[in-house]
Every structure is written in structure tokens, then in C-alpha cells.
Amino acid sequence: MNSSPEWSTRTFGNEDRLPRVPLPTLEDSCTRFLEWCEPLLTEDERARTGAAVAEFLRPDSAARALHAELERYDASEGVRSWLDRFWPARYLGRRDRIALNANFFFLFQESDQGQVERAAGLVAAAVGYKKLLDQESIPPVVQRGAAHSMEQHKFLFSTTRIPGAVQDTVRAPYSAERPGPASARHIAVFFRGNIFRLDVLGPDGHPYTLDDLAAGLRSVLKAGAARADTEDAVGHLTTKARAEWAASRQALLAAERGNADALEAVEGALFCVCLEDFAPESTQQACDQLLHGDSGNRWFDKAVSLIVFADGTAGINVEHCGLDGTTILSFVDTLLSTPAREHSARSGARTQGMPAVDPVEFVLDDELRADVRAAGAAFAAYAADTATTTVSFDFGADQIKGLRCSPDAFAQLAYQLAHRRSKGVTGATYESIATRQYQNGRTEAMRVVTPEILRFVAAMEDPGTDPATRRAAFRAAADKHVSRAKECQQGQAPEQHLWELQLIQQREGEPLGATEPLALYDSPGWTIMRNDYLSTSSAPSTHIQYFGFGSTSGTCIGVAYVLLPQRWNLYLSTPRPVAEQMFAFARQLTVAVEELRELLATGEPQP
Incomplete structure (x- = not known):
């Protein structure tokens, strides 16, 4: 990797010198896919998804031919990223x-x-x-x-x-x-x-x-x-x-x-x-x-x-x-x-x-x-027919860092707690992670819900759980969030890889001899993990007040947030038939943020 003084100062002078987006193996993407979807599934859904993944990884599976085609494309002259066909x-x-x-x-x-x-x-x-x-x-x-x-x-x-x-x-x-x-x-x-x-x-x-x-x-x-x-x-x-x-x-x-x-x-x-x-x-x-x-x-x-x-x-x-x-x-x-x-x-x-x-x-x-x-x-x-609202906190990244926490992890954990309290469920949550350090780099799709987040939310919802246990659950969930975000930044994420294989089959399955239906794409894990209850993205800039976009489904709340040093502004959107759930989420978020702020401020210093 080049050090900063060696980089070209011309706008487009570094494009050919950037590293390429890593292309995961089938095995790595499937392992991560199972890990990512597991917290959202019942025992039966996990079993059915696991069986679909095992079939997907068979030596004679069409997925092997699709991945081989993706490897060939990635190595082709003039191609800077295996995602170059994915984005269009x-x-x-x-x-x-x-x-x-x-x-x-x-x-x-x-x-x-x-x-x-x-x-x-x-x-x-x-x-x-x-x-x-x-x-x-x-x-x-x-x-x-x-x-x-x-x-x-x-x-x-x-x-x-x-x-x-x-x-x-x-x-x-x-x-x-x-x-x-x-x-x-x-x-x-x-x-x-x-x-x-x-x-x-x-x-x-x-x-x-x-x-x-x-x-x-x-x-x-x-x-x-x-x-x-x-x-x-x-x-x-x-x-x-x-x-x-x-x-x-x-x-x-x-x-x-x-x-x-x-x-x-x-x-x-x-x-x-x-x-x-x-x-x-x-x-x-x-x-x-x-x-x-x-x-x-x-x-x-x-x-x-x-x-x-x-x-x-x-x-x-x-x-x-x-x-x-x-x-x-x-x-x-x-x-x-x-x-x-x-x-x-x-x-x-x-x-x-x-x-x-x-x-x-x-x-x-x-x-x-x-x-x-x-x-x-x-x-x-x-x-x-689209309901929207804004939420603003006189509390921002500087204060969160003072609580020895990643600002984005704090925000995402607050969203999960508020969502459970307002809707009664933990649902699939998308977060956009920038990957522009690669050639033609854009974003990676991060799925936020982890077993650690489930344990954190359960601890917060159990009136018998003491503050020390809640703090420990929060720290574990925040650490896992930061770890997963870093993996996504490094291109170690499954969704876009598996999605591109699906697109290759739709475009070229017949000439590749890869037309057999792949059960993974109909599995509970694939459909549930990608059915957003929360679609989130952040835009940190002191020159803007708010950032916003529409929701992505009939059950989704779009959560666009500007997390500044001293402020935290959110614009929420959802279909009007489920507007009350969004307003309940906004109310619960206000409670959750203050609750977590107090929880972390009164805890013992972390090592």
C-alpha cells in the first residue's frame, strides 16, 4: 500500500494504483451468510437455510460455474472490479x-x-x-x-x-x-x-x-x-x-x-x-x-x-x-x-x-x-402516502466518544433497542459501508443484527438485569458492530457477492450450463435477511443539517442520520399505512438514547 505522500495529487491520478475489491470464495461468503442471517431465523428456518447452502456448495452445483465466470470476468482486461457489472x-x-x-x-x-x-x-x-x-x-x-x-x-x-x-x-x-x-x-x-x-x-x-x-x-x-x-x-x-x-x-x-x-x-x-x-x-x-x-x-x-x-x-x-x-x-x-x-x-x-x-x-x-x-x-x-419525521439530539459524536464508544455503534444499538420496543421484533437492518479505497469502490451492504445485539436488547428489556450486565452486553454488541463494519470495509461481506452470482445466472446461465434453480435464493435466510425493517445510512458533515431517502419496503423505516460532533439529526420515512410504527420508533429512540447515555456514563471505567 502506498503511503500518503506518494499518491498523485491529480483527481483521477490514483485510480489504476488502488487495490482491487477482494473477490471472496464461495465458502467464505456462505459461511458469513449463515452467520449474518442466523440471528433473524427460527430453528426450522436455520435448518432449511443450512441445507440450501450445503446444496449451493456441492462440487457440481451451478454456483461453482457462476463463481468461475465471475473470477474470469474479474481477471479480464479493462475490468477494475468484479462489481463493475453489478452496479448497473x-x-x-x-x-x-x-x-x-x-x-x-x-x-x-x-x-x-x-x-x-x-x-x-x-x-x-x-x-x-x-x-x-x-x-x-x-x-x-x-x-x-x-x-x-x-x-x-x-x-x-x-x-x-x-x-x-x-x-x-x-x-x-x-x-x-x-x-x-x-x-x-x-x-x-x-x-x-x-x-x-x-x-x-x-x-x-x-x-x-x-x-x-x-x-x-x-x-x-x-x-x-x-x-x-x-x-x-x-x-x-x-x-x-x-x-x-x-x-x-x-x-x-x-x-x-x-x-x-x-x-x-x-x-x-x-x-x-x-x-x-x-x-x-x-x-x-x-x-x-x-x-x-x-x-x-x-x-x-x-x-x-x-x-x-x-x-x-x-x-x-x-x-x-x-x-x-x-x-x-x-x-x-x-x-x-x-x-x-x-x-x-x-x-x-x-x-x-x-x-x-x-x-x-x-x-x-x-x-x-x-x-x-x-x-x-x-x-x-x-x-x-409516505410518512416522514425528523428527530434531533443535542448530543453527538464527541459525547459518544467520551463514553468510550464508536458513534456509529452507539447509533445502531440505539436503533435496535428502539425498534424492538416500538415494533416488538428485531428485524433485518441494512447499513451502507463505504469502500472507496478500492478501484471503482462504492459501498458494501452490512447487515447489522448480530447475536450480540440480540443479547444486548434482551438485557435491556429484562427488568431483572443489573446495570453492569447491561453495560457488558452493550460493549460486546458495539465491539461486534465495529468488527463487522471493518470486515465490510475490507470487502469481506457475502450479500453482494451472492447477489452478483444470481444476476450472472439470470444473464448467462444457459451458455454457462448453470440453469439449475439454486435453493439458496429462495431460502428463509436470503429472503428474511434482505427484507429490511430498518434501512440506515449516515452522512457526517457540518455543512448539512439533514440527509434523507425513502423507505425500501412496505414495512421499512428509512433512517438517514447526520452524526455531528455536537448534534445528531435523523430523517425517518415509511409508508403511511405503517406510519404509527415509525412515530413510535422515534419516541422510543429518544428514550433509548438517554437511557444508554446514562447507562454508559454511570458505569465503571472500561479497561
Whole structure:
């Protein structure tokens, strides 16, 4: 492993020097799979799952051929990771709507700026970031002496997910179709369902100044003062299930030649800016609007959409297929850690007068108008059927470390205790673990529930258990959590490996002679372990207040948390039919956090 001073300082200069994601053996993944699912199963379910795993590991099992194909692929020229086919299948292969289901958001820290000033500052900072990225001058991330993959930064600008009938594709720079950095000079600005093309780079490539950008944005507010009719706000279509949206997009292209230019203006734009005509009444409303909002004023397929409300409150909505939270946090931290005028000056911005502002107009026939109207109504109902809430603690990572505990372990154990108390069960829990220290590294799927967590929750729920025993159970569970997280960081996790084998069989099972059904994928262990009751992910940054995403199933609570040195903010989401369970979870979490805080603070010092 290279030490920090040896790493390249160019943004993408270390990609070929990073280690590869380790490919586990079948035996290792199956051993871990059994260990991971075991706490969630009954004795009968364990036996059935064990039998399915034994069959999976037979010398003549189709799984052997599938794994051999994965090994061959991993060793192929040009392949940086055995997960290189997995990520497109996982993200671009999903067929439900991505709006609310897959996209995520960050709510930025408050600002005293008004809407136009805030939006102009964010645009200037983002354009400055793009200029640095084009020159490969964004410093690569190096943590604990290890460089991290910066490949995801190639998907920040002029990147749009394009719907497909079977699987989506991605329009992006740095690709065979569009080599090199993004060449667009404009952004797409939405206001009251109207879309405008706004130049942010002049003809010679120099950015417009803050004052120029502000003038352009004021022009958008004036030109878009009349709200677009619901049936004309084409952004609604991006909320549809993917194959349905693909059909609608083809209908758009067939309806009028000019619609191709309109799509090009949006899909080729560097990013979107969505201006809202109201100020959120609460932090939770701001979060909800960042997650879904008025879909006529969004283009959910766009990789990056900066959203600014009438009072200057701002945040970002992100399409997930090419971008994970860690990349967006780095981007946002850079945008918000330096005054906008400094960003603008560094970018070489020049006064050029008000930039070109042009309406982006689609020509729709009656059938397309009905399609847009129906999509908007369906998504509004879907958003209304999603319950959300925020929870905040005046207690953060510094205090947890003072209790001699990993902040993330403390958070996850509190979630488990609150979940048991609110729902009466311990359910499958997902946590995203970053693995960007590898080539094309993204995330690993960690399953949180362990035997140690079951014992901890049981100790807390047994009124006869003394504090010392509870503390010991907590410490054991926290240590196990930290240990498993480290294994995931090192690529020692079973789920994505086994899942990719399943995908290989679906794609190539017949030519590989590996068509026999594999009972593992129908086993209780596989189905129960992956049926999330809690889907959790953290985003630690002092520049954001909240982070959020939708739940992943009808029984799931999405738990997005920002664990800062002195604060801990959570955004929770779940389907409205089970909303009371989420609100009960929130109430129990408040109790559990204080209870654990007191338990650890009053205990004997740990060795």
C-alpha cells in the first residue's frame, strides 16, 4: 500500500494504483451468510437455510460455474472490479420509480442570503468546482494514508439517467460517446414548472460572475412568473416507473422534432437548479420538498439538482446510480466551506453581462398532456402516502466518544433497542459501508443484527438485569458492530457477492450450463435477511443539517442520520399505512438514547 505522500495529487491520478475489491470464495461468503442471517431465523428456518447452502456448495452445483465466470470476468482486461457489472444491474436495472424510492437529498445549513443570492452563489461554486475537475485539480481523497477512488466525480456534471424498456442507461462525460470533461456551458433552471436554459459559462469558457448569474436567475423568475399548467410540466414524467417513462420519452421524441432539442437542453445541462416560490414552514417540510417536492419542478433523472426555496433555504437532490453520499458530501463541503465570491474569483469568472436565458419548451399532444397530468397526480398521491419525521439530539459524536464508544455503534444499538420496543421484533437492518479505497469502490451492504445485539436488547428489556450486565452486553454488541463494519470495509461481506452470482445466472446461465434453480435464493435466510425493517445510512458533515431517502419496503423505516460532533439529526420515512410504527420508533429512540447515555456514563471505567 502506498503511503500518503506518494499518491498523485491529480483527481483521477490514483485510480489504476488502488487495490482491487477482494473477490471472496464461495465458502467464505456462505459461511458469513449463515452467520449474518442466523440471528433473524427460527430453528426450522436455520435448518432449511443450512441445507440450501450445503446444496449451493456441492462440487457440481451451478454456483461453482457462476463463481468461475465471475473470477474470469474479474481477471479480464479493462475490468477494475468484479462489481463493475453489478452496479448497473442493481441501480439501472430497477424498474420502479426512482423519485423518492432511490434518489436522496441533503438539506444545507441555514444561510441569511435571499433566494437569488443563494442560488447564484451555489451555481458559481458548482461551476468553479467543474472547472477544477476538468483540470483534475480536485485533490483526491486520502484517508489514513490510503487514496480513495474518485471515479464517481465523473458523474457530477452533464450526467442524466435515461429510461429504458429493460434497463436504463446513463448519459455522461468521460465516456466513449462523450470523451473528456462535460462540454456544456449551460444549466437547466426550473421555476413554477417552467424550464429555462441558462448559460453559466461564456463562449470562451470563462464563468459568468455572481452578479451576472443573479441577473440571469432574476430573469428566470420574471419569465416563469406564470405557473405552467400541470399537464405541460414534463418533469412529472421522470417520476414514472422506468419502462413507462421510457415509453413516454419515445412518445415525446415522436410527437415533435423540437422535443429532441428540449430534451437535449435538460439532459445535457451541467446540472439542474430548482427554484421554489415558497418558504418551507419547518425543517421537516424543507426535507420533504427536497425528497419529492412538486415533481413538475424537478427532473429526477438528473444526477445533481440544487434546490433553493424563496427564503434562501437550500439543498440538493441526487440521482443515485452513479453517485454515493460520500462523493456528494465532498462536493457539498467544497461548495459550502468557501464564500461564493471566492469561488467565483478562483474560477476566473468575468463580467460578461446577463447570460443567455432561453425557455425550454416541449410540444405535447393531447395524449402526452394526459400522460403528464396522470404522472403528476400519481406521484403526488405516492408522496402523500409516505410518512416522514425528523428527530434531533443535542448530543453527538464527541459525547459518544467520551463514553468510550464508536458513534456509529452507539447509533445502531440505539436503533435496535428502539425498534424492538416500538415494533416488538428485531428485524433485518441494512447499513451502507463505504469502500472507496478500492478501484471503482462504492459501498458494501452490512447487515447489522448480530447475536450480540440480540443479547444486548434482551438485557435491556429484562427488568431483572443489573446495570453492569447491561453495560457488558452493550460493549460486546458495539465491539461486534465495529468488527463487522471493518470486515465490510475490507470487502469481506457475502450479500453482494451472492447477489452478483444470481444476476450472472439470470444473464448467462444457459451458455454457462448453470440453469439449475439454486435453493439458496429462495431460502428463509436470503429472503428474511434482505427484507429490511430498518434501512440506515449516515452522512457526517457540518455543512448539512439533514440527509434523507425513502423507505425500501412496505414495512421499512428509512433512517438517514447526520452524526455531528455536537448534534445528531435523523430523517425517518415509511409508508403511511405503517406510519404509527415509525412515530413510535422515534419516541422510543429518544428514550433509548438517554437511557444508554446514562447507562454508559454511570458505569465503571472500561479497561
